[in-house]
Amino acid sequence: MQTTLSINGTEHRLDLDTRVTLLDALRDHLGLCGSKKGCDHGQCGACTVLVGGRRINACLTLAVMHDGDEITTVEGLAEGADGGLSPLQRAFITHDGFQCGYCTPGQLCSATGMLGELAEGWPSHASADLDGNYELSQEELSERMSGNICRCSCYPGINAAIRDAAGAEGRK
Amino acid sequence: MKDELSITGATGEALPHDSAIKHVTGKAEYTDDIREPAGTLHAYLGLSTIAHGKIEALDLSAVKTAPGVIDVIGPADVPADNDCSANGMHDEPIFAETVEFLGQPIFAVVAESRDQARRAAQLAEVKYTELPHATNVMAAREAGYPNVTSPLKLERGDITAMEAAPHRLKGTMVVGGQDHFYLEGQIALAVPGEDEDVVINTSTQHPSEVQHVVAHALGVPSHSVVVNVRRMGGGFGGKETQMNLFCCVAAIAAKKLNRPVKLRPDRDDDMTATGKRHDFVVEYEVGFDDEGRIVAVEGDYFARCGFCSDLSGPVTDRALFHADNAYFYPNVLLRSHPLKTNTVSNTAFRGFGGPQGLIAAERMVEEIAYYLKRDPLEIRKLNFYGGEGRDLTPYHQTVEDNILDRITDELAESASYKERREAVIAWNARGGVIRKGIALTPVKFGISFTATWFNQAGALIHIYADGSIHLNHGGTEMGQGLYTKVAQVVADALQVDAGLVKITKTTTEKVPNTSATAASSGSDLNGMAAKDACDQLIARLRAFAVEKYGIAPEDFRLYANRVHLGDTVVEWDAFIREAYMARVQLSAAGFYKTPKIHWDRESGKGRPFYYFAYGAALSEVSVDTLTGEYRVDRTDILHDVGRSLNPAIDKGQVEGAFIQGMGWLTTEELWWDDKGRLRTHAPSTYKIPLASDRPRVFNVALADWAENREPTIKRSKAVGEPPFMLAVSVLEALGMAVASVADYAECPRLDTPATPERVLMAVERLRGTR
Ligand code: FES
Ligand code: FES
Numbered sequence: 001m002q003t004t005l006s007i008n009g010t011e012h013r014l015d016l017d018t019r020v021t022l023l024d025a026l027r028d029h030l031g032l033c034g035s036k037k038g039c040d041h042g043q044c045g046a047c048t049v050l051v052g053g054r055r056i057n058a059c060l061t062l063a064v065m066h067d068g069d070e071i072t073t074v075e076g077l078a079e080g081a082d083g084g085l086s087p088l089q090r091a092f093i094t095h096d097g098f099q100c101g102y103c104t105p106g107q108l109c110s111a112t113g114m115l116g117e118l119a120e121g122w123p124s125h126a127s128a129d130l131d132g133n134y135e136l137s138q139e140e141l142s143e144r145m146s147g148n149i150c151r152c153s154c155y156p157g158i159n160a161a162i163r164d165a166a167g168a169e170g171r172k
Numbered sequence: 173m174k175d176e177l178s179i180t181g182a183t184g185e186a187l188p189h190d191s192a193i194k195h196v197t198g199k200a201e202y203t204d205d206i207r208e209p210a211g212t213l214h215a216y217l218g219l220s221t222i223a224h225g226k227i228e229a230l231d232l233s234a235v236k237t238a239p240g241v242i243d244v245i246g247p248a249d250v251p252a253d254n255d256c257s258a259n260g261m262h263d264e265p266i267f268a269e270t271v272e273f274l275g276q277p278i279f280a281v282v283a284e285s286r287d288q289a290r291r292a293a294q295l296a297e298v299k300y301t302e303l304p305h306a307t308n309v310m311a312a313r314e315a316g317y318p319n320v321t322s323p324l325k326l327e328r329g330d331i332t333a334m335e336a337a338p339h340r341l342k343g344t345m346v347v348g349g350q351d352h353f354y355l356e357g358q359i360a361l362a363v364p365g366e367d368e369d370v371v372i373n374t375s376t377q378h379p380s381e382v383q384h385v386v387a388h389a390l391g392v393p394s395h396s397v398v399v400n401v402r403r404m405g406g407g408f409g410g411k412e413t414q415m416n417l418f419c420c421v422a423a424i425a426a427k428k429l430n431r432p433v434k435l436r437p438d439r440d441d442d443m444t445a446t447g448k449r450h451d452f453v454v455e456y457e458v459g460f461d462d463e464g465r466i467v468a469v470e471g472d473y474f475a476r477c478g479f480c481s482d483l484s485g486p487v488t489d490r491a492l493f494h495a496d497n498a499y500f501y502p503n504v505l506l507r508s509h510p511l512k513t514n515t516v517s518n519t520a521f522r523g524f525g526g527p528q529g530l531i532a533a534e535r536m537v538e539e540i541a542y543y544l545k546r547d548p549l550e551i552r553k554l555n556f557y558g559g560e561g562r563d564l565t566p567y568h569q570t571v572e573d574n575i576l577d578r579i580t581d582e583l584a585e586s587a588s589y590k591e592r593r594e595a596v597i598a599w600n601a602r603g604g605v606i607r608k609g610i611a612l613t614p615v616k617f618g619i620s621f622t623a624t625w626f627n628q629a630g631a632l633i634h635i636y637a638d639g640s641i642h643l644n645h646g647g648t649e650m651g652q653g654l655y656t657k658v659a660q661v662v663a664d665a666l667q668v669d670a671g672l673v674k675i676t677k678t679t680t681e682k683v684p685n686t687s688a689t690a691a692s693s694g695s696d697l698n699g700m701a702a703k704d705a706c707d708q709l710i711a712r713l714r715a716f717a718v719e720k721y722g723i724a725p726e727d728f729r730l731y732a733n734r735v736h737l738g739d740t741v742v743e744w745d746a747f748i749r750e751a752y753m754a755r756v757q758l759s760a761a762g763f764y765k766t767p768k769i770h771w772d773r774e775s776g777k778g779r780p781f782y783y784f785a786y787g788a789a790l791s792e793v794s795v796d797t798l799t800g801e802y803r804v805d806r807t808d809i810l811h812d813v814g815r816s817l818n819p820a821i822d823k824g825q826v827e828g829a830f831i832q833g834m835g836w837l838t839t840e841e842l843w844w845d846d847k848g849r850l851r852t853h854a855p856s857t858y859k860i861p862l863a864s865d866r867p868r869v870f871n872v873a874l875a876d877w878a879e880n881r882e883p884t885i886k887r888s889k890a891v892g893e894p895p896f897m898l899a900v901s902v903l904e905a906l907g908m909a910v911a912s913v914a915d916y917a918e919c920p921r922l923d924t925p926a927t928p929e930r931v932l933m934a935v936e937r938l939r940g941t942r
Contacts, residue, residue: 036202077197078196102355103355142863
């Protein structure tokens with residue numbers, strides 16, 4: 001089936017079997033191997049990408065469902081105006097937000113999406129009320145990032161990096 | 173005096189991980205990201221569906237005719253030996269003919285795409301004759317199953333002293349296993365070459381062993397097999413031997429079909445078909461005096477080893493080596509029982525049996541403390557190694573470097589242990605539903621491979637004529653920062669910026685006969701080997717400078733990207749160019765072997781460890797006694813890494829190890845059903861710590877005053893494994909909260925993993941409602 005995916009600002013026309021996941025399309029068909037396959041079941045978050053700014057597990061969605069969608073992968077996070085690293089990427093380096101790095105692309109995409117959700121006033125399980133005004137407390141942050149496993153358990157560094165990039169206080 | 177100029181990336185500096193930028197931009201290449209050569213085929217394993225039995229008939233006709241299938245390979249396709257055992261015991265077939273666990277590979281299908289191979293593998297028709305199976309320690313003992321390897325006995329003093337001890341307590345502790353869940357699964361890409369050659373790109377902690385095992389299976393000399401590893405997406409011990417099988421299958425198929433073959437199992441199959449941390453049942457008896465001083469300890473350590481030996485021998489040995497943790501046992505008798513079971517063969521996992529031995533020591537301390545109604549920390553301190561005649565381990569090594577008194581005192585002080593323990597007791601005295609617990613537990617961990625010959629390493633350093641440096645060594649990078657640390661050692665020795673040092677993939681072509689990157693020994697061994705290569709290069713450069721510039725040898729000095737030749741200062745690259753023109757050899761192979769160590773397993777005596785690493789943790793928890801749910805409110809850690817090579821990396825290791833240890837002791841539960849099927853084979857059912865599980869307050873400090881007594885690289889200490897066991901503080905804190913419901917009258921005896929369910933059952937047991 002003919003599908004057009006807009007990935008990191010570039011249009012890609014693909015002829016795909018309807019059963020190909022977005023993750024496999026990225027990795028196997030487009031050679032964009034930044035998004036990782038940790039479980040292929042939507043349970044680890046390593047494959048997280050942004051579709052229209054919303055974070056999703058690329059292993060749990062079919063590529064053909066995203067015809068015409070704007071997709072951002074880890075490779076696209078750095079393509080800011082100056083082509084430099086995004087504040088979040090820089091903060092991951094400063095705060096040692098990784099060891100083996102396998103979860104990092106997913107963590108970065110997920111955190112980018114999460115900060116957007118927060119700004120839009122989405123509540124989480126850790127939110128005390130539903131008034132749409134949420135601070136990025138440790139509790140909120142941990143809860144909102146709990147879909148991304150880091151087996152190296154770099155959570156202290158990841159949390160600090162996200163809070164730093166979001167303008168909340170640093171390592172705690 | 174500190175000069176104005178210096179290099180970036182010297183040892184002791186918090187230099188970011190060498191791949192930092194690649195990690196955050198998605199450009200770091202793992203095996204699965206390597207662009208597949210044209211014509212690459214994909215293999216998939218066919219796994220057994222019973223736990224024990226004979227294969228009567230294997231009908232693969234539907235597999236062979238499935239779309240895209242090129243070939244099916246089985247035992248008959250193995251050119252030489254159908255065996256991938258790591259230790260030469262010949263007990264681990266690549267393809268099983270007799271099934272010994274559910275999920276054992278029996279054939280592999282090779283197809284044009286991975287998807288086709290996966291689908292085809294499901295189509296096999298297998299007829300089995302089932303045999304009785306035993307999947308856990310208890311069942312194996314009842315069924316009279318053998319050991320998979322020879323057991324170990326450690327003995328010192330006179331165990332009959334137990335009879336005379338003023339108090340004696342006996343108990344049993346069940347210690348759970350753990351799945352590695354390295355985020356990057358097992359993977360091999362084999363590319364055939366001319367003659368008997370094959371190149372394997374993979375994700376193993378032990379490239380030399382893969383090389384050896386593949387050569388053995390193919391019946392070719394080791395020189396025909398090249399194994400490359402740039403980085404792993406986590407290893408934790410799960411890629412020490414477990415990659416052997418995947419590499420063998422890919423290599424056999426690649427040579428047979430003369431096309432590249434890639435093998436990457438699905439996560440569920442990865443969890444089902446690869447080994448895990450050994451779970452243990454420990455039966456102990458401890459004798460002690462009125463003060464709580466231990467008189468004698470007797471222990472039997474039964475381990476679920478799975479169907480073959482793999483690393484179970486050294487793992488169960490290490491359990492005994494840590495059965496004392498930090499405590500002096502005047503009279504002791506310890507026995508290991510590495511039992512065979514019809515489960516996947518268990519393997520290395522961070523700590524390598526040490527945690528399972530250590531935790532039973534802490535249980536014994538708990539028993540004593542509850543019996544005597546004392547603060548467990550007092551009992552701990554009373555029994556620490558040290559003092560007249562109290563420094564000999566059960567394996568007859570003298571503990572010379574104990575710093576636990578200082579570590580525990582400083583931690584107790586800085587984290588207000590006394591006051592907070594009193595507050596916890598006062599809180600619990602109010603009798604509410606939420607109970608609290610607090611515990612401070614120490615770790616002493618022996619560093620070195622107990623297989624003495626593994627304690628060697630090599631490095632290869634080239635300086636190119638433009639002054640840039642190529643660094644290679646036998647260690648592998650799995651996120652622990654080894655590459656960065658060794659590059660820092662080289663930058664420091666040659667006094668150039670770390671950026672000038674190119675870190676290259678680990679490959680059997682450059683450094684031969686390497687040991688696994690394991691036992692926390694990576695930087696100790698490879699750092700020293702790299703240092704040796706640097707020393708050789710410096711000696712040659714000095715000799716050249718003396719000759720050319722007519723200076724005294726001591727007037728030659730490398731410093732801050734420059735070469736000082738008496739009063740003349742030359743830029744590094746210019747000087748290297750001169751050396752090249754003068755035909756100085758600018759390449760060196762370094763080597764290191766750990767001194768002082770020796771071990772005689774027969775007599776149970778020796779000095780298996782070069783030194784010990786120490787640490788302590790203080791954790792406070794809250795438990796809901798109606799549901800068993802809990803949370804860790806605060807953890808404080810003080811850990812010894814000697815003089816840190818890189819404080820940022822070391823701190824990350826301590827934090828990560830602690831949280832992973834917490835997972836082992838709390839939420840990570842492996843569950844096999846009656847048929848021997850692993851039911852927790854994905855993160856949906858197997859609960860790995862998440863961001864929300866880490867302690868609410870988490871203070872981690874390195875003991876900045878510590879240094880290694882032994883002349884290790886820059887007096888640093890190994891860091892990968894020791895902090896894993898700091899998580900025992902969480903278990904004991906949970907135990908205290910549970911014990912409070914019965915006014916601490918009884919030792920809570922929490923087995924692991926202490927899931928909410930198990931905590932609730934312990935609460936009910938202590939309340940007498942169960
Ligand atoms: S690979 Fe998609 S969630 Fe794990
Ligand atoms: S850095 Fe290894 S899984 Fe997160």
